[in-house]
Amino acid sequence: MNTLTIKIPPPLDAALADASAAAQVTKSELVRRAISAYLAGAKARSDQPSALELAGDLVGCFGGGPADLSSNPRHLDDFGRP
Numbered sequence: 001m002n003t004l005t006i007k008i009p010p011p012l013d014a015a016l017a018d019a020s021a022a023a024q025v026t027k028s029e030l031v032r033r034a035i036s037a038y039l040a041g042a043k044a045r046s047d048q049p050s051a052l053e054l055a056g057d058l059v060g061c062f063g064g065g066p067a068d069l070s071s072n073p074r075h076l077d078d079f080g081r082p
Helices: 010-023 027-047
Strands: none
Touching: 010 027
16 A cells, blocks of 8 residues: 655644544544545546536527627627616
8 A cells, every 4th residue: 555645734633533533443544535535526526417518409509699799899888887
């Protein structure tokens, strides 16, 4: 098993010591479990489709509006005014 050395502030170390005592595992084991849970959650989040993927068939399906609002300076007449 590889070794990883980190620096943590005293309050976090105290909380880690309390949590490891409550779970009756070493601090190292508790940190390993926390890292595993974090990485599993990150993988699950990355497997979820994006909003574009979910609504991709709707993107660009509406027409009739101006092609580009910035092409007509009249659209910016009240910009920045209360």
